Amino acid sequence: MSEEKKVMTLQEQLRADLIEMYLAGDITAAETAQSMEVSLRQCRRLVSRYRESGRDGVVNLRRGKPGNYQLKEELKTQAVKLIRTRCRGMSPTGAWRLLNAGFGLSISKETVRKLMMAEKTWVAHPGKIP
Structure with missing residues (x-):
């Protein structure tokens, strides 16, 4: 080998x-x-x-595997509308639960988080790096 x-x-x-x-x-x-x-x-x-x-070997420092799933525009529009009206003041996890269970939208938590940040309905609180 x-x-x-x-x-x-x-x-x-x-x-x-x-x-x-x-x-x-x-x-x-x-x-x-x-x-x-x-x-x-x-x-x-x-x-x-x-x-x-340990800084001695090669480490994979890439951002990760690129996704091949693109959110359909109509689904994104519907999710953004609900985030603006129904999910204001909620955390991304709470909004995700509401969108999935309450409205039947199948979207990942990370997508909801990104949409909420883009719409400025939620701000990520930067933490300390250990």
Whole structure:
């Protein structure tokens, strides 16, 4: 069996460098996330994965597998309308439950969270990165 050596892509190397700068205290978590073009939550996960690797091996620092499902425009319009009227002041999980159980819309929690953030009916509260 031949063992293939994994090589980091340029994007992964840049992300690793940004994480190193963050861990050294040179930049903040928000700056790290913004530079990597990911959310603070995704940045936390990447930092955690980087720490677990021990910094000696190649770590998959990609954002993840791209989704192949696109929300249909009519479903999105209906969900946004309900979020604006019925889900104001609710958390994304509560809104997701209402949309799925109360109105029969089959949408993921993450999609509801993104729609609520886009409509400014919910603001993510940035937490501390460990």
